[in-house]
Amino acid sequence: MFDTKENFKEAFKKELVMQLGKPVSQATDADVYRILGMMIRERIGEDWANTNQRLKAAKAKQVYYFSMEFLIGRQLGNNLLSLGVLELVRDGLQELGFDLDSAEEEESDPGLGNGGLGRLAACFLDSLAAQQLPGHGCGIRYRYGLFEQKIVDGHQVELPDYWLQRGNVWEVCREDKKVEVRFGGEVQMTERDGRLHFELAGYESIWAIPYDIPVIGSGSSHVNTLRLWSARPAKTPIKPNNGSYYNYLNYYRSVESVSEFLYPDDSEFEGKLLRLKQQYFLCSAGLQSILRTFDKLELPIECLPDKAAIHINDTHPTLVIPELMRILMDERSCSWEEAWQITRRAVSYTNHTTLSEALEKWPGVMVKQLLPRIYMIIEEMNKRFCAELLERYPGDQNRISQLAIVYGDQIRMANLAIAGSYSVNGVAALHTEILKKREMKAFYELYPERFNNKTNGISHRRWLMHANPALARLITEAIGSRWIRQPREMIGLIKYAEDRGFQDNLHEIKRGNKLRLAKYVRERLHISIDPDSIFDVQAKRLHAYKRQLLNVLHMMHLYNQLKDNPSADITPRTFLFSAKAAPGYYLAKNIIKLINTVADTVNRDRTVRDKMKVVFLENYSVSLAEKLIPAADVSEQISTAGKEASGTGNMKFMMNGALTVGTLDGANVEMHEMLGDDNMFLFGLRAEQVMEYNQSGEYSPWHIYDVDLRVKEVMDQLIQPGRFCPEGQDFESIYQSVLHHQDEFFVLKDFASYVEAHLRIDLAYRNARDWLKKSALNIAHSGKFSSDHTIKQYATGIWQIEPLILQRRK
C-alpha cells in the first residue's frame, strides 16, 4: 500500500515489473494507466469486501438504483481523488518521467448512457458512496456504448463504440452470481392445494452474468457496487432437426444481442422489441440478485421493503413492478394482496420528462409474446386499478381512461410506475409543478402524497475537483477545505467576489483552461481561437426543444451584421458546440450540418477573424465535457420554457464560473432565485406563456418572419444560395420545421429577446472586474447543486436509508 510519494514510486515500479515485466524506462502511457488501475484494485479490494460484510452484519437497508444508463466517465482520476492520493500519484509519476494526464487519456470513456439521465445516475452513485450510504447501481454492461460521432464534410457519421476493446481494469466478473432470465413460452395454470399455480413452459432461457464495478467513497473506506449485467446463452436447447451448427450460432448471437448496444435516445419513443428485452433483462436479473441478498438475512418476505429500496430511473425499468409481483406470487407463494403490498412499499420512481412523445408505451401484443406471465400480471393490475377508480370516480369515464395502465392495446409505463410505487418525483421545482398541474394532474389528484420534488445535482468531485483542480485549489485557499465535505459552504466565497486578488486568480485559472481548450481545438480542427474572446458554449444532446437552432440563427445574424458593418464594435466571440444527434433524427442531423456550414463560412472569412469563430467539437462525452466546461465563459441553457425537466449541464457550467444565458426552464429557475437578474442573462417566454400560446393557437411564426427583418434574412439564408449555402446545400427541413410546422419550440418568438440578451453579455464582458464578480457569485451559489445534497434528500425523503457507521480511511 502507498500513502507517501516515495512508497508509491516503489510500489509502482515493483508492480510494473511483476505485472508487465517492464522497467520504468520502457513503460508507455497505456502501461501506466493499467498499473495504476491494478494498484487501486488491490488497495480497495479489502474495503469493498468489508463494506459488504458490514452491510450484511448490520442488516442495513440498501437502495438499488435501477437504470438503463450509467454514464460513469473515466474512472482513474476520480478513484485517485476519492482515495485522497491524486496529488501524490501525480507528483510521484512525474518524478518517474510520466504524466498522469496522459495516462488518464489512455482510459476509454464508457459511453453507457445518452445524456442527462445517465450522467445523473453516475453522480448519484458518487454521492451515495461519499456519504457512506448503502446504495448500488443496477444496469446493463452494453458491449457497445453510445455511438462514436465523427464529423465528415459537416455531417454526423456514427461509428460503433467498442469501449471494452482493451479490457476493463475496473470490473470484476462474478460468474458465480449469474441468474437465469426467461423469455417467451406459455403460461400453464394448475390448481394445487386450492390455489392457482402459474408456470412458464417452452420459454427461452438466458444467463445474466454480473460484472461489478467498485464505487469508492471519497475520504472513507466505504465502497459500493455498480452491478452491470451481461447476457450469455444458457442451457442450449437441443433440437435434432433444426439444430444445425449454424442455427446454434445464430441462437447464441441473438441471445448476446440483449446486452449488445445502448439505444440512442430518439426524438420520439419507438417500441423496439430488443429494447423491451433489455428492460426486462435488467429488471429480472437485478431483482433476483436483490432477493438473494435479502434471503441471507433470513427474514420473512414482507420485510423486503424494510431492507431494500428499489428505485427506477425513469420508466425504463418499470417492469420491476410486475416482475417483483411475479416472483412473490409464483416463487414465494404470496397472495396477490400480499405481493401488491410489498411491491408498492418497495418501489419509487423518478420522472425525467414531460414531452409526451417521449413517454414509453409498449404494444400489449409485444409484451404478451415476449413476457406472457408479466403481461397477465399487468392486465390484472389494470383490472383491479380500474375497478378501484370506478368506485372512486363513478361515471367519470374520461378520468378513468386517462389513468388506466392499459389503454387500447398500449401499456403506459408511466401509469404503471405511479400506480405500482410509493413515490414519484420530478427533477426540478418547475418540472414537478408541471407534472402535478398538467402532465400527471389526474394522478396527483388521486395520490397527492406520492408526488415530491428532488432537484437534480452534480458531483462536485468530478465536475469541479477533477475537471478544474486549479479552481478547487483557489476555493480552498480562500475559504478552507470544509466545502469539500459540505459543498454548500462554497457560499463563503461571496466575501471574495469583489476581492481583487481573488478575481485575478479566478481570471488566470479561466484563462489557463481556455488556453488548454484552444490547444485541443487547434490540434484537432486546425482552427485557432483567441483565449481573450468570450467562450460561449452549448454542449448537450441535439434536440429541437434544446434549441441549438436559436443559437445558430443568432450567429448567422451576428455574421450578417459584421458583413454589413465590418467595423462594428463587438466583443470577440468564440461559439463552441458539441452535440450528438440520434442516428434517425433527421432534423437534428440537419442542424449539425448547419452549425458546421456556418462554422466554415465564418472561420474562412478573414475579415471577421478577430471578432468571431465557430467551433463544433465532435463526439461529446464525459471526458470532453471535462475539458470544455471549465473553459466556458458563457453557458447556453436556452430550451423552450417548460420542456427541459431540469438540466444538469447548467449546474456544471455554473460551478466552473460560467455565466448562464437561459430561459426560465428546469433548474435555471432555481439558479435564478439564488443569483437574481444581475448574475445571469435571462430571456424568452416563460413556461406559462408557452402553455397559453399552445392552448390558444395564437402564435404564428410567419408574423415574426414578416415584421422582423433580421429573422427574415436568416430564415431565407437557410434555403437560398449564398453565404450559408456555398455548395447549394439546403436546410429545407429546418426552414419547414419553423415556418410550415408552426415553430413548435418558439424559436422565432424568442429570437429578439435572445439577441438582446447577447447584447447584454457583450457589454457585461467588457467590464472585466464586474464579470469576475458575477462569475465568483455563480461559483459561490453552485454548492446548492451538489448531488451530495440531492442524495441526502432522496435518502431521507424517499428511501429511508442511513449512512453506515463512519469509518475514515486508514
Ligand code: 26V
Ligand atoms: C429516451 C429513450 C427513448 C427510447 C430509446 C432510448 C432512450 C434513452 C433515453 C431516453 C430519455 C432520456 C431522458 C433524459 O436524459 N432526460 C434528462 O434527464 C436529466 C436528468 O434528470 C434532466 O436534467 C434533463 O432535463 C432531461 O432531459
